[in-house]
Amino acid sequence: MLNRRSALALGAASLLAAPAPLKAQSRYPNKPITLIVSYAAGGGTDAVARIFAARLEKILDGRVLVENRPGAAANLGTEAVAAAAPDGYTLLIGNQGPMVVNPHLFKRLKADPATTLDPIALIADASLAVVVGPRLPVATLPELVAAAKAKTLVYGSASNASASHLAALLLGQVAGFEARHVPYRGAGPALNDLVGGHIDFMVTTIPSVTGLIEGKKVSALAVTGTSRFAGLPEVPTAIEAGLKEYTASAWYGLLGPRGLPAPIRAQLSQATRETLRDPTVVDRLKDDGATPADLEGQAFAEFMAKERARWGEIVRAANISLE
Amino acid sequence: MGDMFSNLGLGLQVAMTLKNIGLCFAGCLIGTLVGVLPGVGPVATIAILLPVTLTLDPTGALIMLAGIYYGAQYGGSTTAILVNIPGEATAVVTAIDGHEMAKNGQAGLALGLAAIGSFIAGTIATLLIAALGVPMTKLGLLFGPAEYFSLMIMGLVLAVVLARGSLLKAIAMIALGILLSAIGTDIETGRERLTFDLEMLYDGLEFAVLAMGLFGFAEILKNLQNPEARDVVRSKIGRLLPRLSEIRENLPAILRGTGLGSVLGILPGNGAILAPFASYALEKRIAKQPAKFGHGAPAGVAGPESANNAGAQTSFIPLLTLGLPPNAVMALMVGAMLIQGVIPGPQVIDRNPELFWGLIASMWIGNLMLLVINLPLIGLWVKLLRVPYRLLFPAIVLFCCIGIYSIGNTADMVYLTAVFGLVGYVLHKLDFEPAPLALGFVLGRLLEEKLRQALIISDGDPMVFLRSPLSLSLLLIGAAALAISALPALRARRDEVFAEE
Amino acid sequence: MASGSQRAGAKLRDREVWAGIALIAVGAIALFGASDLPFMTRQGVGAGLLPRVVAGFIVVLGVIQVAISLRASGPDAGGWAWREILIVLGAVVLFGLAIRGGAVAGVTVPPLGLVVAGPLAVIVAGFADRGARPGELVVFAAIISAVCIGVFRFALGIPVPVAPWLIGY
Structure with missing residues (x-):
């Protein structure tokens, strides 16, 4: 049996065995980045985020931790990132639900993605x-x-x-x-x-x-895309099948809190671009029926604004509300 | 039949490679660990390990993930038996008699029966999947919303039998469980229900929050109030393993549980959660001394544990034959297959026979391994009960807190668990039992969902539940079971049969 | 007269009567909470149907329970472990406050991580037992917290904060 003092020392030592704090460096990232997913572990968005994070870690040469913050129809994740410091250490995998549909469904959103988040890059379109x-x-x-x-x-x-x-x-x-x-x-x-x-x-x-x-x-x-899906070559697009105005897609993007420093933003969109060239990531996205996207910054923001307007009309016409 | 054995032979060849055995072992070990830890569970673990499996071949990856899944089922029963904390709905039933056995100094017997029963159930279920997997798929498809609703009604009637004492109180607890399941955003209309404007309730209650509060924390409070009782219990620790005669006595219960679990496991939308409840109800109904149930009846552990494991096993059938995941873990398995470039669906059996049969064979190997891992561990677990309670309970509190926190990475759920700890204590004081509440909670959500789905499909015609022969038969069975349960109460003899306190 | 008031006093402590009253209270709260939800809608069953029917049913069961138990005398509910409840559940709440920070009653707690929240929960909870030994508890708290950090954070990779104020995560 350990005597009390040696047990105490042991306990304290194992507490201190955690990695020592890194010296403040000018380099980004110098501590783990938290990538927030607004859904519980195990969903489609979660899977995309984890594959993406695993590659991003190698490219940025720093830890990227996926953190699930499910809740309030995925608005909780949006709120968490909107409230975080814009230092590049808290990022969000956003998809069209919370990013452009929820603002039409919830009259009292605590954090409107369009005004509280900085779009970094569109990852994929499915x-x-x-x-x-x-x-x-x-x-x-x-x-x-x-x-x-x-x-x-x-x-x-x-x-x-x-x-x-x-x-x-x-x-x-x-x-x-x-x-x-x-x-x-x-x-x-x-x-x-x-x-x-x-x-x-x-x-x-x-x-x-x-x-x-x-x-x-x-x-x-x-x-429902604008072109046929490689895995189902014999299935026509809705446009080909005669519905000229019918397209719909599900997409995922990388966003951060509003006010990210320009160099970090540039570094992240560069890293995203590289991640999307990785064959494992591309294959995984393809399995998801998705194609890697190449919209960054302002272009991604414009894309989100267009999507928001479009789904808003559908939501209004169908009279759906979640409040 | 010959076909089946040559297929299983192929599977064994795949599963018996050193690498796959190693992966299966690693999966079972991780699974046991996360199963024992309250709150962590297989879903979060598999999600976190998903990117790791990228470096493995498809068969190896799936074998490991499957090992985590059924390993977690084993580990979950251990926590339920030792400290009365059911991490998942399926362990609630095990906790009822399993923890009573542990208090009577029979923790070893309870753990041993659970492990051996699960192994037997796993073996039979594996053979069943191999022989009848494809035809059994069709049974699952027969269950549309109407049939499912009737099944849930039948399940709720069975829940009444779970109670030890007053029938009225048992029914009230089931109703309370259903009411708690309604908290949160209504899936159909998106309206907030019964949330009283508390943001932490918007997404409804997590089962783990409810279970850890009502069972785990309430148990701790009970024990703290009665220090004499808990210390006497802890001083007597019986044999570690069941005798052969004890296994033989419980074999019929194990086999009945296996049958029930195998059938319920293939139902969509996690029908497997009904399996242990149904098995318990059946065992109590046909037992010579039903009064023993709730006070440490071995059949009340052996039957439901076997049903649980058989159900966990056959819930792979819809995944393997249709590519449709019946529960969250299976949905992750779909993700794992996709990552590996295997498209789940009816064609897997023809296109990737080595994966299909390898996975099935590995289930049996995994069950064997779990037996090998768990039987020696029983000694260790039982010794854990010798840790002075003044240290054991703060450790349980900490493990529960971390587990609950990790579900949503938020402290809100930790606070809610504390609230349910208080609720659980009050229920105990007023002589209400939490087990029927837990069942009402898990079935309540499905019950309402299926009721509304069935009525949308039928355009509001309630006769839909009587038109389908399957639905009608399930309702009739439920009505018959209710009549049988209610009759003794009406004759005021129920107290003799059920309560003995 | 004396026996009458004695009986009434016993009823006030009767477990079965309180069980019925509790059911009535819970059902009534739920009925109130669900009162604004529609029973039926154009599409079919509304969001309020099930909660209101079930809550009403619970009230009815409560009334029956009270009626039955007023006729027969039931056991006393016994003493309540208020001290233990307060300490154990208080430890749980403290864990929640410390783990990633929060604000309660005007006091803001910074994110302290498992390094602080772990020992805090164990030590506070430990004092719920009347036989608690402070020295032993402190040592045990340190060891078990270190084990938890190792298992949850490093072995299982669960993103639970360890010591954000010291090592950044």
């Missing part, structure tokens, strides 16, 4: 797929539209006001039909009901359905 299950045996997008006009269809979504829900709403608005919306907790359970023939159609992220399409459990009628 298109979605329109899929039908055995309950609705149609083969093309126009057939789906015709069926939806003949009788009210039922569609599932990953959750209320998710990209999956809004893209389906937009489809109805563009094609001129109304359908009943069934929100689920995530794409998985919704797809289960699609395959089981309990609902008619879904607009969903591509990686969640690629296997089901190949296994002929569901059929893909269209992808």
Whole structure:
């Protein structure tokens, strides 16, 4: 048995065994960077963030720690970054939900991304797929539209006001039909009901359905991007299938608190560009149905403003509110 | 059948390479560790380790992640039995009789039965996946929102049986659990419900917060108030491992649990959480001395633990045959497959047979390994109970605090857990039991969600629950079970059967 | 007269009566909290249907419980461990305040990390036991906190702050 003094010494020593503080250096980064993800560990955004962070660490030559701050429809993560010091040590992986859709859904946002965050770079842009299950045996997008006009269809979504829900709403608005919306907790359970023939159609992220399409459990009628998806070459875009105005995508970007010093901002967007040239990152994004993007700084900010205006119209037309 | 064995042979070949055995072992060990630590859980661990798996081949990566998953199930029961903290919903049932056994000086027997029962269940479930995985997929697809709702109703009726004492109080606890599950943003309309404008409630309550407060902290407060009782308990520590006769006695319970767990595991939306509850209800119903349940009945540990492990195993079926994840861990496995360039879906079995069968074979190896890791550990765990309680409980408090903090990296959840610690203590004082509340909480959310989904799909027609034969049968079973539970109470004989305090 | 007031006094301590009163109170609070939620909407079942039905049901159960237990005499609820509750749950709250900082009652706590929050929680909680030995508790707190830092932060990679004021994370 240790005597009291030696045990105390041992305890103190193991406390001090933690890495000694780094001397203040002019170099960035000189301490770990926290990359905030506004969702619980395990989601799609989380996966992208972790892959991205693993590469970014090597390029910046410093630790990048992913920290999940889920809550309040992903607004909590936005608030945390908006409130942090703009020193480049707190960054955010933002996606279109909290960045451009939530400002329309929540009348009392504590931190408006457009005014409290500095967009650094768009990381990737992912298109979605329109899929039908055995309950609705149609083969093309126009057939789906015709069926939806003949009788009210039922569609599932990953959750209320998710990209999956809004893209389906937009489809109805563009094609001129109304359908009943069934929100689920995530794409998985919704797809289960699609395959089981309990609902008619879904607009969903591509990686969640690629296997089901190949296994002929569901059929893909269209992808929602401006070009076809490499992994599903035979599936037309919605534009090709006859809906000239229909595009929708889910995207991820890197942002920081407003007021980042210009050199750090430049260093981060340079590092992002390099990360997006890494084959592992590119492959992972491709599996997600996403393509690496090349919008930085001002261009990314303009892109966000355009997206915000566009989803705002859809949200207003459908009269969705989360408050 | 011959096919199945040649396939399993292929799988064993893949899984038995030195590297894959090593990865399986590493996964099981990490899993046991995070399972034992309250609050951490397999989801966060797998998410953090995801980038690490990039350096592995797909089969090796999945074998390791799967090991973490079922390793965590084992570790979770250990904490539930020793200190009455169920980290996940599935361990709530184990805590009821398992912790009572530990208090009676039978911690070793409880841990041993849990480990051996889980191993037997894992072995049978592995064979079941190999033989019937593809046809069983179809069963899962039959469950649309209407059928699922009826299943949940049946499950809630079963929850009544979980209670030791008053029927009315048990029903009230289930209702309270459902009410607590409604707190937070309504998924359908996005409205805040029952949050009383507290921001920390906007996203609803985490199960771990509820469980650590109601079970863990309340248990500590109970023990502090009764120092005599807790020290007497700690002085007698029985045998470490169960006798062969004890295993034989509990074998029927293990097998029944395995059957229930295997079927419920394949249901979408985490139907596996029903498995231990259903097994417990069944064992109590058919036991010769139901009064023993709740006071340390070995079958109340062996059955539910087997059901839990079988369910954990068969929940891989929808993932492997359809690429559809039935729970959060499986969703991460989908992510891991994608990172590795394997597209999950019906074609995996043909296109990547070595991965498919290798993973299945590794499940069995993993279960064997867990037995090997855990049986010697039982001695260590039981010794942990010899640590003076004045030091043990502050350590439990710290572990719970860190675990809870790590769920959302916020102190809010730590504060909420403290509140539920107080609630748990009050419930104990007023002789309410927290187990039915926990079940009401986990089922409540699904219950409401499925009710509303079914009614949207049917355009508001409530007859939808009676039109589907499957849904109708489930409701009838529930009604029958309710009648059986209620009858003794009506005859005022329930006290004899259930309470013995 | 004397026996009547004695009976009333016993009822005031009766566990079963209080159980019923507690149910009524919880149900009533929930009914109040859910009173602004719609029962039914154009799309079907509204956000308020389930909470209000369940809360109402709990109130009914509470009333029945009180009615039953007023007729028979139940056991006393016994003494309440207020001291232990205050100390243990207080330790938990202190951990929450210290781990990454916060403000309570006008006092702002800086982010102190696990190096401070860990020993703080262990030592404070430890005093809930009447047999606590301060010296032993301090040593134990240091050791167990070091173990936790090693396990949670370094072995499992969980981003829990260690000592932001000293080493920056």
